[in-house]
Amino acid sequence: xxxxxxxxxxxxxxxxxxxxxxxxxxxxxxxxxxxxxxxxxxxxxxxxxxxxxxxxxxxxxxxxxxxxxxxxxxxxxxxxxxxxxxxxxxxxxxxxxxxxxxxxxxxxxxxxxxxxxxxxxxxxxxxxxxxxxxxxxxxxxxxxxxxxxxxxxxxxxxxxxxxxxxxxxxxxxxxxxxxxxxxxxxxxxxxxxxxxxxxxxxxxxxxxxxxxxxxxxxxxxxxxxxxxxxxxxxxxxxxxxxxxxxxxxxxxxxxxxxxxxxxxxxx
Amino acid sequence: xxxxxxxxxxxxxxxxxxxxxxxxxxxxxxxxxxxxxxxxxxxxxxxxxxxxxxxxxxxxxxxxxxxxxxxxxxxxxxxxxxxxxxxxxxxxxxxxxxxxxxxxxxxxxxxxxxxxxxxxxxxxxxxxxxxxxxxxxxxxxxxxxxxxxxxxxxxxxxxxxxxxxxxxxxxxxxxxxxxxxxxxxxxxxxxxxxxxxxxxxxxxxxxxxxxxxxxxxxxxxxxxxxxxxxxxxxxxxxxxxxxxxxxxxxx
Numbered sequence: 001x002x003x004x005x006x007x008x009x010x011x012x013x014x015x016x017x018x019x020x021x022x023x024x025x026x027x028x029x030x031x032x033x034x035x036x037x038x039x040x041x042x043x044x045x046x047x048x049x050x051x052x053x054x055x056x057x058x059x060x061x062x063x064x065x066x067x068x069x070x071x072x073x074x075x076x077x078x079x080x081x082x083x084x085x086x087x088x089x090x091x092x093x094x095x096x097x098x099x100x101x102x103x104x105x106x107x108x109x110x111x112x113x114x115x116x117x118x119x120x121x122x123x124x125x126x127x128x129x130x131x132x133x134x135x136x137x138x139x140x141x142x143x144x145x146x147x148x149x150x151x152x153x154x155x156x157x158x159x160x161x162x163x164x165x166x167x168x169x170x171x172x173x174x175x176x177x178x179x180x181x182x183x184x185x186x187x188x189x190x191x192x193x194x195x196x197x198x199x200x201x202x203x204x205x206x207x208x209x210x211x212x213x214x215x216x217x218x219x220x221x222x223x224x225x226x227x228x229x230x231x232x233x234x235x236x237x238x239x240x241x242x243x244x245x246x247x248x249x250x251x252x253x254x255x256x257x258x259x260x261x262x263x264x265x266x267x
Numbered sequence: 268x269x270x271x272x273x274x275x276x277x278x279x280x281x282x283x284x285x286x287x288x289x290x291x292x293x294x295x296x297x298x299x300x301x302x303x304x305x306x307x308x309x310x311x312x313x314x315x316x317x318x319x320x321x322x323x324x325x326x327x328x329x330x331x332x333x334x335x336x337x338x339x340x341x342x343x344x345x346x347x348x349x350x351x352x353x354x355x356x357x358x359x360x361x362x363x364x365x366x367x368x369x370x371x372x373x374x375x376x377x378x379x380x381x382x383x384x385x386x387x388x389x390x391x392x393x394x395x396x397x398x399x400x401x402x403x404x405x406x407x408x409x410x411x412x413x414x415x416x417x418x419x420x421x422x423x424x425x426x427x428x429x430x431x432x433x434x435x436x437x438x439x440x441x442x443x444x445x446x447x448x449x450x451x452x453x454x455x456x457x458x459x460x461x462x463x464x465x466x467x468x469x470x471x472x473x474x475x476x477x478x479x480x481x482x483x484x485x486x487x488x489x490x491x492x493x494x495x496x497x498x499x500x501x502x503x504x505x506x507x508x509x510x511x512x513x514x515x516x517x518x
Binding site: 033034148149151152154155157158159161162164165166167168169209212213214215218 | 315318319320336338340342346347348350351352353354357358361362364365366367369370397399413417
């Protein structure tokens with residue numbers, strides 16, 4: 001492993017994995033607690049539209065994805081909260097339209113068509129240093145925002161009505177959380193791709209929740225298991241020459257089964 | 268006595284349908300008001316309007332300086348995310364945060380206050396337990412502790428006895444009886460039975476509000492608000508039947 005780390009692409013992969021794990025470990029527990037997993041799915045697939053347009057325009061795909069995901073996050077946050085069916089409807093529409101836009105623009109891009117699978121499953125081994133720097137900025141924003149608004153985020157995840165009665169800016173906090181989820185998704189797309197973003201946002205949380213019932217500990221454990229899953233998955237990917245994104249997620253799935261199994265035996 | 272909260276001609280509804288119409292209510296210091304009515308009659312909605320969770324279509328809700336931002340809320344036990352992983356102590360600590368202070372770190376102070384309240388409510392042995400492991404009665408006490416930790420002048424409880432067994436209901440009534448001398452208490456319920464011996468004022472709500480200053484539960488009152496014949500014994504209310512009932516719809 002030490003020899004491997006002398007390669008820049010491997011160093012970038014390691015940094016990307018750690019940064020993505022910190023972001024998803026911080027945001028994942030809130031997404032799960034607030035039952036926003038479906039929103040995350042919608043946002044991550046909307047990103048595909050931005051990726052396609054950016055590719056067609058010849059700019060870095062991550063920039064297009066960021067614009068699309070943030071726009072979708074603000075749109076979803078602006079929908080009337082009491083119309084749950086309407087929210088579901090728009091998430092589904094964003095989900096499918098985003099992917100369709102991406103496919104059309106990738107198709108329109110002249111020359112050799114980019115590998116769509118790399119967008120869907122990601123390839124952590126090709127993350128350039130500039131994207132690692134962009135991820136660092138995103139993760140810093142996520143860490144600082146969560147640190148400042150932690151109590152407010154916990155309050156709305158636990159009891160939104162009580163938070164309103166305590167005059168907390170619930171709408172602002174909800175929008176903030178959706179935007180942070182969007183930023184985290186952008187950071188994760190580089191690592192595991194669009195299709196598997198949800199898994200990396202949820203699997204570490206699922207493992208952490210098996211081991212603790214304390215929200216702060218769940219956040220800490222989610223970060224730890226996120227990093228562990230990424231590094232282990234990366235090693236397996238390198239050893240067996242498997243696709244990196246899929247390897248990371250399958251490692252996570254296996255670890256979750258092991259932890260659940262061990263817990264079951266312990267009972 | 269001056270009122271600390273004054274609801275004046277408040278109308279509110281969902282969609283285009285009004286569930287509350289021209290509702291007026293005065294809450295004074297240390298009042299114990301029981302608001303009864305059928306399901307869907309607007310009881311919880313009225314509570315949420317007073318607490319600022321909802322905004323009235325029309326009408327006003329005024330607070331005295333002493334009551335502003337000092338309202339305690341005990342929602343129904345089903346009203347919050349019960350799967351959220353949080354300890355009893357941390358849950359009660361969330362009661363300390365307010366829109367004015369939620370960005371400030373006051374961990375030590377909130378821990379001390381929460382421990383104190385939990386001790387008073389005999390929950391000090393369960394500080395580190397997860398709220399998901401609590402019984403209905405214990406959960407209710409945690410919700411009351413969360414409301415009390417911010418030292419409210421008025422405590423609003425939404426159907427607090429619905430999910431409780433008889434023993435837990437008795438515990439809750441004892442707690443409310445103790446709190447009665449320190450703050451105003453407003454309970455909304457479709458079943459007034461457990462409160463028969465402790466409430467001071469009765470308000471019946473089914474779209475319109477009928478206030479009964481020191482009123483007693485009577486068959487005509489219940490019939491009017493429930494919109495159907497009500498048998499006192501069926502409700503199990505140990506109260507004197509009144510031959511006539513003074514009902515004043517406050518405008």
